[in-house]
Amino acid sequence: MKKQKNYYARTDIYNMMIRLHARHKRTDQARGLFFEMQKWRCKPDVDTYNALIHAHGQVGQWRWALNIMEDMLSAAIPPSRSTYNNLINACGSSGNWREALKVCKKMTENGVGPDLYSKALSYFELMKGTHIRPDTTALNIVINCLVKLGQFGKAMDIFNSMRAERADSRPDIVTFTSIIHLYSVCGQIENCKAVFNAMLAEGIQPNIVSYNTLMAVYASHGMSKEAAAVFDQIKQNGFRPDVVSYTSLLNAYGRSQLPEKAREIFDMMKRNNCKPNLVIYNALIDAYGSNGLLPEAVEVLRQVEQDGIKPNIVSICTLLAPFEKAIALYKSMRKRKVLADSVTYTVLISGSYKLSRYSEALGFLDDMVGLKIPLTKEVYSSLICVYSKQAVAEAESMFNMIKVSGCCPDVVAYTAMLHAYNSAENWAKASAIFLEMEENGIQPDSIACSALMRAFNKGGQPSKVLVLAKYMREKAIPLNDAVFFEMVSACSM
Secondary structure, three states: OOOHHHHHHHHHHHHHHHHHHOOOOOOOHHHHHHHHHOOOOOOOOOOHHHHHHHHHHOOOOOOHHHHHHHHHOOOOOOOOOOHHHHHHHHHHOOOEEEHHHHHHHHHHHOOOOHHHHHHHHOOOOHOOOOOOOOOOHHHHHHHHHHHHHOOOHHHHHHHHHHHHOOOOOOHHHHHHHHHHHHHHHHHHHHHHHEEEHHHHHOOOOOHHHHHHHHHHHHHOOOHHHHHHHHHHHHHOOOOOOOOHHHHHHHHHHHHOOOHHHHHHHHHHHHHOOOOHHHHHHHHHHHHHHHHOHHHHHHHHHHHHHHOOOOOOOHHHHHHHHHHHHHHHHHHHHHHHOOOOOHHHHHHHHHHHHHHHOOHHHHHHHHHHHOOOOOOHHHHHHHHHHHHHOHHHHHHHHHHHHHHHHOOOOOHHHHHHHHHHHHHHOOHHHHHHHHHHHHHHHHHHHHHHHHHHHHHHHHOOOOOHHHHHHHHHHHHHOOOOOHHHHHHHHHHHH
C-alpha cells in the first residue's frame, strides 16, 4: 500500500514538471521527462498525456500531438475532455481544421461532449460542408473564439463575409463590439473608431458594452478627451454609466496627468450610487501616485480599508512606483511639521525594502518611534522583511514583538521569517515556523511554500520538498514557477 502511495507521488511530480516545460514551450524537455518516468517504471496517467499533448500543441506540432494520443489509446488509458480539447486546439491553431473536425467527431462518438470553445472552432467547419447556414449568433461565437486564439485574420475574414451584400447573416452589435476589441488588442485605435462609426452608419445602435469597449481603448492610451466624449454619449443616449465606464474614464484622466479630474469622476460615481470596487480604487491610487501625490494616494488607501475592502498587491505597488517623489514629499511634510501616520510609514518602509534600501527603512522606524506612532501589524511585517535580509536575530526579535503587542502575525510576516531562515540555511527553524503558521490557522500560500522548499533544498532535504508538494495539492494551493523550480531541483538531487 505504501509503495502505491509513493508511485502516485512520483507521477504527480513528473506531471507538474512536464506542465512547467509546456508552459515555457520546451517540448524536448517535456518529452524527455515522459521517457524518463517510464525508465523508472513510473506509469504515465491521463494527466501526463494531456500535459504532453498540450506541450506540442503550444508550438504547433499537431502531428506529434496526434501520435501521443495514439500511444495513450494503446496504453489503454481513456482520453478525457481535456485530451480532446488539447488536440483540437493543437490542430486548429496550426490551421488544420480538417484534423480538428475529425477529433471533434471522435470526441462525440466516445461520449465526451465538447465545450463551447471546441464547438466554435470545429463544428463551424462541419456546418460548411452541409446545407446548414450558420446564423449571426454562431458566427459571433466563432469570431469571439478566433480573437481569443489570436487568429485575427480569420476573424476579419468572417466579419467581412457577413458584411457582403448577399450575406445571409448580417453583423449585429455583438459582432461589431468583438471587432472593436480585436483592433484594441492590436493597438489600432483609428480602426476601433472606424468600426464604431461603420456600426452607426449601418443603423446599429451601440449598447453600454460597445461604448465601454471604445472607452477602454482611449483610456489605455491616455486619450482623456476622446474617452470623456464617449462617456457623454453614454448619458446622452439614455444609458447609465456602470463601474466599467467610470473606471475607464478615471484611468484616462490618470494617464493624462489630470488627477483632479480623476477625483471628480470618482466623486460623481459615488453621487450616482454606483458603488466603487477595488479596481476603481486602484485606478484612483494610480492617478495620484503616478503624478507624485503620495499623501492623496495614501488617503485613498485608507479609505479603501475604511470601506471594508482589503487592498491587494496592486494597491501597494502602485504607491511604490513614484518612490523618489514620495521620499521628497515625506521630507517636505516633516519640515512643515505635518504629522504622518502609520499607513504612510508602512508605504515608505515597504518601498525601501522593495528597493533594497534597508538602512533607509530602519531610519523610518526611528522616526516612528521618535514620534510615538504605534507600530501596526503591517509595519512589523515590513520590518521583518527588512531584517530578514540583514540579521536573523533582529528578524526573530521583531517577530516576537508582534506577538507581545497583541497582534497576530499574518502570512506576510511568517513568509518573511521563512526567507530569513532560508538565508541562514536553517531548514529546521523554517519548518517549525511553517508548522506554527498552520497551528495559528493561517493558510500558507505558494510564496511561503516555495520559501520552505528552498530551505529544504539548501539543507539537503529533497524528500521533504516532495512531501510539501503533495501537501500543496491536498490544500489546493496554486503552484507557481518558484515551486516548480524547487521541485525540479529536489528531483535532480
